[in-house]
Amino acid sequence: MIKFHTMPLGALQANCYIAEAEGGQCLIFDPGGEPDRLIAQLQSMDLQPVAVYLTHAHFDHIGGVDGVRRAYGVPVHLHQEEEDWLGDPMLNGSGRWPDLGTIGIAGPEKIISGEEERTEGPFRFRILHVPGHSPGSVAFHFPDEGVAVGGDALFKGSIGRTDLPGGDHETLLRSIHDKLLTLPGDTVILPGHGGPAVIEDEAMSNPFLNGFG
Numbered sequence: 001m002i003k004f005h006t007m008p009l010g011a012l013q014a015n016c017y018i019a020e021a022e023g024g025q026c027l028i029f030d031p032g033g034e035p036d037r038l039i040a041q042l043q044s045m046d047l048q049p050v051a052v053y054l055t056h057a058h059f060d061h062i063g064g065v066d067g068v069r070r071a072y073g074v075p076v077h078l079h080q081e082e083e084d085w086l087g088d089p090m091l092n093g094s095g096r097w098p099d100l101g102t103i104g105i106a107g108p109e110k111i112i113s114g115e116e117e118r119t120e121g122p123f124r125f126r127i128l129h130v131p132g133h134s135p136g137s138v139a140f141h142f143p144d145e146g147v148a149v150g151g152d153a154l155f156k157g158s159i160g161r162t163d164l165p166g167g168d169h170e171t172l173l174r175s176i177h178d179k180l181l182t183l184p185g186d187t188v189i190l191p192g193h194g195g196p197a198v199i200e201d202e203a204m205s206n207p208f209l210n211g212f213g
Ligand SMILES: [Zn+2]
Pocket: 056, 058, 133, 134, 152
């Protein structure tokens, strides 16, 4: 069984998720900043990262990527629609809020090109393309655990903003409706900000989804 740990990182407190397998291997989702603190946490838990996966390449989700990459030499996975974003402050948004630190780093080692099943050591999950907040946004669904790492598409009681480059409100609603609300109702969404959301609760009461069919 995979265990998920939450660690809000960086100025915007984007949720970094650590997926831990028995035996100590882990995946890291969205290391958004403070890589030293993240690495110290991994060491204290005796965890060995095997890969970094990004839900999307906005600056608040990628600030710790290079620190983790340097410390562990693990590949970074990112959707092809945002292949150039890690190195481009205007695309990743850090150029718009320079007070928080401009980010221009090397691109991903591995490209996510579509919806696919992944088996990565002891981890088995499915990648869902959920564009709208950004064009290359993806969610990582772990069916055996009933958990999906969802990025900034769907939040508890809210949805992602769509005013940044490549964002589109109708596309986001369509992604949420087609890809996330169709997951089993008890699936726990681990979002990019704030606490977890449960699919059936959001389908019932999320005011941003009401009336969308
Ligand atoms: Zn974002």
